[in-house]
Structures are given as structure tokens and as C-alpha cells.
């Protein structure tokens with residue numbers, strides 16, 4: 001399967017004869033393999049009579065050596081390992097397994113596709129093959145959950161910085177950590193934790209970034225408006241460059257987070273706040289309260305003025321909508 005994908009990854013047409021000859025299989029077997037490939041990955045292979053087969057727009061595989069080369073000098077020594085899978089249930093689930101065995105610190109898990117990608121609040125994360133970035137970084141903290149306060153917001157800032165490095169700008173943040181472009185979601189963060197909630201614990205920082213989602217979907221199948229890096233930049237955006245930029249921001253952030261915590265990131269988060277000063281609805285389960293968003297405090301709680309008083313809203317199961 002990998003050799004077939006590699007052959008078609010250039011986006012050019014390849015005739016059935018050529019594919020068969022290179023893979024040393026019959027033309028009938030080529031057709032079967034292509035059918036299986038489409039079923040397994042969800043990729044669509046275009047077939048044109050007289051020209052052959054192609055993957056429209058080609059495919060850039062993740063390349064761990066290239067990613068390591070592209071890291072900044074500050075981030076490279078902080079990366080303990082890169083684990084790559086073509087297909088996985090969820091990079092967060094894998095990183096949590098590593099964390100439980102004490103093996104996740106500084107390790108980034110990457111995949112071309114997730115079959116059970118997880119989003120916040122029990123949602124799923126749409127994860128088509130080879131189009132986006134799905135990554136989870138393990139990091140060990142002393143000081144339990146308190147040491148992680150505001151971390152997910154800081155990570156949102158790191159992702160905005162990373163995307164700016166690859167030419168994707170004008171992004172905003174929606175509390176706690178949705179990365180938006182013109183109100184549409186381009187990236188999300190899911191932090192999960194194992195270990196001692198008041199002592200040594202392992203955080204798994206899961207990041208999903210839409211890079212070339214437009215090549216996988218028109219607009220259907222996803223329950224909220226989305227954007228992707230290529231559509232915003234109006235050019236090809238390399239997934240390897242996105243992963244390297246993201247790790248270059250997040251590894252130093254994780255390494256130094258214990259020193260100042262969210263205080264260090266608060267001003268930048270506020271400058272990117274998509275909701276500041278706007279009327280919002282705060283949902284806790286079914287219950288809804290209306291107010292005006294007033295930024296965040298140094299713990300990363302959202303401040304909302306409701307009936308004349310300002311209330312901090314902490315993470316967890318809360319969601320936020322523009323009124």
C-alpha cells in the first residue's frame with residue numbers, strides 16, 4: 001500500500017501498466033489495490049481513461065528526519081522521540097499509553113490519519129489521511145494539575161505563532177483554545193492527563209491542525225465551520241513544516257511552563273481573543289447564561305460579565321458561543 005501511495009503522491013497521472021510494472025502486479029491487481037487503498041484511507045484516486053490514475057493535488061508524507069532538521073536549535077534538544085504511524089486510532093490515546101508506562105516525556109506521536117480522533121467534550125475530530133496534522137506531545141510535570149493551569153490556552157498561542165511561521169496569519173483564539181480564522185476553526189487542542197493530580201503527572205498535549213482539509217472534503221461531514229492553512233495562505237503549505245513549527249513553539253513552552261505558568265502568555269492570549277467585548281452565551285451542559293466576554297485572568301479562566309458582576313468561568317465541560 002505504501003509503495004502505491006508513494007508512486008501516486010506526486011499528483012501526476014500513472015497508467016495501469018506503469019503501476020503494475022513498478023509494483024510487479026497485474027493490471028487487475030492494480031485496480032483491486034487502488035480500490036482497497038481508497039477504502040482504507042478515504043483518499044480519492046481519480047481515474048481517467050487513456051491517462052491512468054492520480055491523487056488530485058498529490059500527497060506529502062510526514063517525514064520524521066525532515067521534521068527534526070527543520071526544528072529550531074532551541075527545540076531540537078527537547079525532543080526525545082518522534083513516533084510515526086500511517087494510521088492510528090488517536091495520537092492522544094497512543095501518547096497516554098506511553099505516558100502510563102513513563103515513556104512519553106518529550107515524545108511526539110504523529111499520524112497520517114486517525115480512525116478515532118478525539119475532540120474536546122466527547123466530540124470526535126475529523127482526521128482524513130495525509131491532509132492535516134494530528135500530533136500529541138507527552139510532557140511530565142511536577143506539581144500536579146495546578147502546574148497545568150492555563151496550559152491549554154498557552155498552547156493555543158503557540159499554535160498561532162507556529163502557523164504564522166509558515167505563512168498563515170490573521171488567526172484568533174476562542175476560549176479556551178480553538179484557533180479560528182474569520183470565525184472558522186483551523187486548529188484545536190485536547191490536553192489529557194495521567195498520574196498524580198497533586199504530584200508528578202504526565203500531560204498529553206494533542207493538537208489537530210487543518211492544513212489541506214479542502215482536498216479531502218468540500219464542506220460536508222463536519223459539524224462546525226472549518227478553515228485550513230492552504231486556503232488561508234492561498235498556496236501549498238507543507239505539513240512537515242507545520243509540524244516542525246508547532247514543535248519548535250510547543251517544546252520550549254512545555255519546558256519552561258513551570259517557571260511562570262500562564263502569566264507569561266496572558267497578554268498575548270488577550271491580544272488574540274476573538275470574543276473580547278462581545279455578547280456570549282456560556283453553556284454548562286444544558287444550562288445557558290448570557291453575558292459579555294471580558295478576556296481571561298492569570299489562571300486562564302474566562303471572565304464574563306453577567307448581570308453587572310464579572311465571573312470567572314473555568315474549563316472542563318463549559319462551552320462558549322457568540323450570542
Ligand code: BTN
Nearest residue numbers: 090092117118119120188206208
Ligand atoms: C478540539 O475539540 O478542539 C480538540 C481537538 C484535538 C484533536 C487532536 S488531533 C491529535 C490529537 N489526537 C486526538 O485524538 N485528538 C487530538
